Amino acid sequence: MNRPIVRHAPIVPGVPHLLHGGDYNPDQWRASKETTWKEDVRLARLAGINTLSVGIFAWAALEPEEGRYEFGWLDEILDLMAENEITAVLATPTGARPGWMSRAYPEVLRVNRDRTKNRHGGRHNHCLTSPVYREKTTAINTALAERYRDHPALGLWHLSNEYGGECHCDLCQERFREYLQTRFASLDELNEAWWTAFWAKTYGDWSHIESPSEHGHGEQDIHGLQLEWMRFTTEQFVDFYEHETAPLKAITPDVPRTTNLMGTYPGIDYFRLAQALDVVSWDSYPEWTGTEKDAAKGARASFLHDLTRSLKGKPFMLMESSPSATNWRPVAKLHRPGVHLLQSLQAVAHGSDTVQYFQFRKGRGGSEKFHGAVVDHEGTERTRVFQDVAEVGARLAELDGVVGTDTPADVAVVYDWHLRWALEDQKGMLQGRTDYEGAVVAHYRAFWEQGVPTDVIDSSLIASPGYLDRYKVLVAPMLYMLRPGVAEAIDAFVQRGGTFVATYATGYVDEHDRTFLGGFPGPLRETLGIWAEEIDALYPEDRNAIEWDGTAYEARELCELIHAETAEPLGAYGSDFYAGRPALTVNRRGEGRAYFIAARTGDDFLADFYGRLVAEAGVERALDADLPAGVTAQVRTDGTTDFVFVLNFTPAAVTVEAGGETIALAPFGNAVVERPRAQ
Numbered sequence: 001m002n003r004p005i006v007r008h009a010p011i012v013p014g015v016p017h018l019l020h021g022g023d024y025n026p027d028q029w030r031a032s033k034e035t036t037w038k039e040d041v042r043l044a045r046l047a048g049i050n051t052l053s054v055g056i057f058a059w060a061a062l063e064p065e066e067g068r069y070e071f072g073w074l075d076e077i078l079d080l081m082a083e084n085e086i087t088a089v090l091a092t093p094t095g096a097r098p099g100w101m102s103r104a105y106p107e108v109l110r111v112n113r114d115r116t117k118n119r120h121g122g123r124h125n126h127c128l129t130s131p132v133y134r135e136k137t138t139a140i141n142t143a144l145a146e147r148y149r150d151h152p153a154l155g156l157w158h159l160s161n162e163y164g165g166e167c168h169c170d171l172c173q174e175r176f177r178e179y180l181q182t183r184f185a186s187l188d189e190l191n192e193a194w195w196t197a198f199w200a201k202t203y204g205d206w207s208h209i210e211s212p213s214e215h216g217h218g219e220q221d222i223h224g225l226q227l228e229w230m231r232f233t234t235e236q237f238v239d240f241y242e243h244e245t246a247p248l249k250a251i252t253p254d255v256p257r258t259t260n261l262m263g264t265y266p267g268i269d270y271f272r273l274a275q276a277l278d279v280v281s282w283d284s285y286p287e288w289t290g291t292e293k294d295a296a297k298g299a300r301a302s303f304l305h306d307l308t309r310s311l312k313g314k315p316f317m318l319m320e321s322s323p324s325a326t327n328w329r330p331v332a333k334l335h336r337p338g339v340h341l342l343q344s345l346q347a348v349a350h351g352s353d354t355v356q357y358f359q360f361r362k363g364r365g366g367s368e369k370f371h372g373a374v375v376d377h378e379g380t381e382r383t384r385v386f387q388d389v390a391e392v393g394a395r396l397a398e399l400d401g402v403v404g405t406d407t408p409a410d411v412a413v414v415y416d417w418h419l420r421w422a423l424e425d426q427k428g429m430l431q432g433r434t435d436y437e438g439a440v441v442a443h444y445r446a447f448w449e450q451g452v453p454t455d456v457i458d459s460s461l462i463a464s465p466g467y468l469d470r471y472k473v474l475v476a477p478m479l480y481m482l483r484p485g486v487a488e489a490i491d492a493f494v495q496r497g498g499t500f501v502a503t504y505a506t507g508y509v510d511e512h513d514r515t516f517l518g519g520f521p522g523p524l525r526e527t528l529g530i531w532a533e534e535i536d537a538l539y540p541e542d543r544n545a546i547e548w549d550g551t552a553y554e555a556r557e558l559c560e561l562i563h564a565e566t567a568e569p570l571g572a573y574g575s576d577f578y579a580g581r582p583a584l585t586v587n588r589r590g591e592g593r594a595y596f597i598a599a600r601t602g603d604d605f606l607a608d609f610y611g612r613l614v615a616e617a618g619v620e621r622a623l624d625a626d627l628p629a630g631v632t633a634q635v636r637t638d639g640t641t642d643f644v645f646v647l648n649f650t651p652a653a654v655t656v657e658a659g660g661e662t663i664a665l666a667p668f669g670n671a672v673v674e675r676p677r678a679q
């Protein structure tokens, strides 16, 4: 890796431990607080919990009538937490509103894409443009910050909860038009960028532009509109976050701030939102099955952790995870023995400095009353889940040395929200089956299975000067959209000696979703040394093959018909009218190489291809060992000591031979190995 190792400060200043805890709703238990709250604190300490997140969704408890605040209960619980050395992740309550606000000010209610206005209820049901909603948010956040600015329990601010959705009200329409006028110098420029001559959609005045709707302009006719609406929605959340944060920043400048993200949630470009956060946090709910399928589940969960870490390139927070069943999954399966500890250490292995849960104590009502919790309805420490949580608490307490450590990576895989929006809107190739995320995770998994630490980055990072210098290998599955500067940065990376891997469906459109002219992959044609003339979409039962080095690997779904120009063909299609034409190529350019995989393949091809590439490119693995399938190794380091996490996502006991040592892993087991870092 070509960048220095960095040791980061603990997330909560002055707390040099991995944080362990979860969402706690004492406001739901005010009637029995004399017994329940004290018991909760006792149980928290018993489970090795050193942080609790409070105040999420507590607006009605904090401001039961407009302008009348009730902070007494929060004072009491924060005092109790401070006395017991439990750090408070204190939330602003804006994830859900009290009913008085919706009744007095209907403008705060969201309007849907079909232009229907919501009733009061649910959560995330606010118009982010509404001046009233913004004013009420400032008032409650200011009151919270002023009251608790010097409270010894306050460690971190948690803004709202899981931002999401969009609003199409008249206020938001106006704001969208203002936003567009910052993006385009003139209406002519917008019309050209959005190719509005198609189907007579040319706009004659800014006031004619409306947000996308099923009943009007949308992804059917103006792709640029839909794309820009998603960018606008992202900017709305960034702007609202900054609005919500302003009083906290002014009154408690030393208390870090975050909001909890949701992996690859499609509605917000998290790379953009993360720029506004002090620390990134996210909510992870892998769909564990207790079977061999968990190897794939584990790879995807690791991908999401690596993506979350890469948003800011430093330790993050696992803000929510389930200690047992996840109530909103169609099958709320229990964690098998070992799985809770495994998923918790997995997050730490990939750069989390916290393991937190939704939820600490199960509520008695509402949709989440059967979601896994540290404290069950039974109410004591006698449950299996409580013991699992206490085991995690004990293990985390032994890992203070991991706090703030780095996660160096030689490899970066690209995941890009803007690209995804455009790719999923396009009408061609495979509608509804392009599966961009699945393609990215499949390439990622080939590194994960080898124990190769990997970053997950987007076009904004690729295009930032010098960013790619740290990597040896850059992999960009389905790099359909090339935003400004991306092709140039990738070409420079290859010329300097980097290894680049691209696939079918690369270099089709620009940042406005207009196709490139002059042959795909557009601005990457010279870098890859190929011309992609056509792309063949296959029915689900259709198969072709990539014949490479004596093996015929299955090809399916999308097969691109390419010409090797300066590239050297390495593999060829096995059948159909394009049998024998190149399907795998390498272009030697400058000091580096650019590979092109022309079709979607199975995991077997990716495992063999990346197995060779890792060796050829001199990529570092966490362990110099052959890892059994479904077992990964990841490393965190302070520059002197490496902490190697070896994680078994299979229901079988396995052993790993590394450096003359045998590491035995139970079913869904783990090991953390410390070793001096090779200099």
Ligand SMILES: [Zn+2]
Pocket: 110, 111, 127, 128, 129, 130, 167, 168, 169, 170, 171, 172
């Ligand atoms: Zn609105």
